Amino acid sequence: MGIKEKIKRLAQDAEKRVIQLRRELHQYPELAFKEERTAQLISKELHRCGVEVHSNYADTTAVVGVIIGDKPGPTRALRADIDALAINEDTGLPFSSKIKGRMHACGxxxxxxxLLGVANLLPRLKSDLSGKIVLIFQPAEEGSAGAKVLIDHGLIEEFGIKMIFGHHVWPDLPLGAFGIRSGVLTSRSDRVIIEINGKGAHVAKPNKAIDPIVVASYLILAYQELVSKEISPLDHIAFGFGNIQAGDAYNAIPEKAILKGTVRTFDIKTQDYAERRIREILNGVASTFRAKGKLDYKRLYPSVVNHPLLTLEVTEWAKKILEEKNIIKLSKPLMIAEDFSFYSQKIPSFFGLLGVGGEYDIHNSHFVPDESILIQAVIWSTYLALKSSEVD
Known part of the structure; x- marks a missing residue:
C-alpha cells in the first residue's frame, strides 16, 4: 500500500474523532492567552495519541507536541492557532458556543x-516519517501576537525547527480548494487609537462646548482623502475605523471621543507615510476646532512571506494528494493580518488557504465552515509533514 493510501485509510478511521474534537472546541471558545480548557483538551488528546507533550509552553496556554520518525531527517513544524473572538454566535448550530460573547468565528x-487529526495519524506512520515533526498549538493569534511570544521564548531554537507550515480556512475559496501564493501573502497590520479631547456642555449651548464628535467627523473624512488622494492606487492601503465611542446622553456634548481602527499596507514606505500623515492630520484638524488630539499608533503584525522555493515544493506535493483543479494560485496578496508572519521572518515557511466556501465571512457571527474540510485537511497536512523531509 502506498503512502497516500495509508494516510487516507487512517484518516477515514479518525474522521469521527476529529469532528467530535472540533465541535467540543467550538462550544467552549476562549480568548487570547486564556485558552485553558482548550489547552487541556489538546494535551489530553496528544497524550492519548502517544505524542510527546510540552504543556504551558513559554508560561502560556501554548501546547507543543513532538513526533520523531524512524528515519533521520530535518525538524519541521505544523502550527494551529487556538484562540477565539469576542463575538456572540448566531449560527444556530446544535454545538454553538456555550460562552456568551465568545465564538470561534475565525475557524x-x-x-x-x-492538527489533532495529524497527531492521530503520524504516530502510526513513524516508519514512513523522517526526522521530527513539531506540532505547535499557538495561543493569541487574534491581535496579541502569540507567535512572537513563543518565538521570543526560544521555540525555534529549543526544538531545532528548520521550516514551518500553516493554513487558514478561507470562505472566499470554494470548498476543497487550496490557495497558494509565493512571496507576500498578507498585509502589514497596524492598530490606530485616537482620542479627541474637547469640552462638554448641554447640546442647547454649543457655544459653551468644543464638540469632539464634530472633530471626529471631520477627521474621518480627512482620512478618506489621505487614502484616495495622497497615496497612489498602486501602493495598496486600507484604513478604517471599526469602533467610535463618544458620550452617553442624547442631550449632552461629551468631553471626548475615541476612534479605534486599523491600517493595512504591503510595504514599509507606505506604512511610514500613513503613520506620519495620520498624526499630522489629527493635529491639524484638532487644532482647527480648538480641541486636542492624542494618537496611539501601534505596528502589530508584519506580512506573511511564503518562501519561494518552499512554495514550489508545496505546490508539487499538493498536486500529488489534491485534485489539480482545486489548487488555486493567488494572483494578489490579502489585506488580512496573521501572526504566522513572525515565523516567516525567522525560518523558511509556507502558509496556505483552505477553501470552505459558504455564505458568511470569517469574523461574522454566522460563520459556519463546512466540516468536510476537516478530513481533507488532515490528509493533506499529514502528507505535507511526511514529504517536507525531502526539502534540503
Whole structure:
C-alpha cells in the first residue's frame, strides 16, 4: 500500500474523532492567552495519541507536541492557532458556543482539530516519517501576537525547527480548494487609537462646548482623502475605523471621543507615510476646532512571506494528494493580518488557504465552515509533514 493510501485509510478511521474534537472546541471558545480548557483538551488528546507533550509552553496556554520518525531527517513544524473572538454566535448550530460573547468565528477550532487529526495519524506512520515533526498549538493569534511570544521564548531554537507550515480556512475559496501564493501573502497590520479631547456642555449651548464628535467627523473624512488622494492606487492601503465611542446622553456634548481602527499596507514606505500623515492630520484638524488630539499608533503584525522555493515544493506535493483543479494560485496578496508572519521572518515557511466556501465571512457571527474540510485537511497536512523531509 502506498503512502497516500495509508494516510487516507487512517484518516477515514479518525474522521469521527476529529469532528467530535472540533465541535467540543467550538462550544467552549476562549480568548487570547486564556485558552485553558482548550489547552487541556489538546494535551489530553496528544497524550492519548502517544505524542510527546510540552504543556504551558513559554508560561502560556501554548501546547507543543513532538513526533520523531524512524528515519533521520530535518525538524519541521505544523502550527494551529487556538484562540477565539469576542463575538456572540448566531449560527444556530446544535454545538454553538456555550460562552456568551465568545465564538470561534475565525475557524481556529477547525485549525486545532485538523492538527489533532495529524497527531492521530503520524504516530502510526513513524516508519514512513523522517526526522521530527513539531506540532505547535499557538495561543493569541487574534491581535496579541502569540507567535512572537513563543518565538521570543526560544521555540525555534529549543526544538531545532528548520521550516514551518500553516493554513487558514478561507470562505472566499470554494470548498476543497487550496490557495497558494509565493512571496507576500498578507498585509502589514497596524492598530490606530485616537482620542479627541474637547469640552462638554448641554447640546442647547454649543457655544459653551468644543464638540469632539464634530472633530471626529471631520477627521474621518480627512482620512478618506489621505487614502484616495495622497497615496497612489498602486501602493495598496486600507484604513478604517471599526469602533467610535463618544458620550452617553442624547442631550449632552461629551468631553471626548475615541476612534479605534486599523491600517493595512504591503510595504514599509507606505506604512511610514500613513503613520506620519495620520498624526499630522489629527493635529491639524484638532487644532482647527480648538480641541486636542492624542494618537496611539501601534505596528502589530508584519506580512506573511511564503518562501519561494518552499512554495514550489508545496505546490508539487499538493498536486500529488489534491485534485489539480482545486489548487488555486493567488494572483494578489490579502489585506488580512496573521501572526504566522513572525515565523516567516525567522525560518523558511509556507502558509496556505483552505477553501470552505459558504455564505458568511470569517469574523461574522454566522460563520459556519463546512466540516468536510476537516478530513481533507488532515490528509493533506499529514502528507505535507511526511514529504517536507525531502526539502534540503
Amino acid at each position: 481556529h477550532d477547525v485549525h486545532t482539530a485538523i
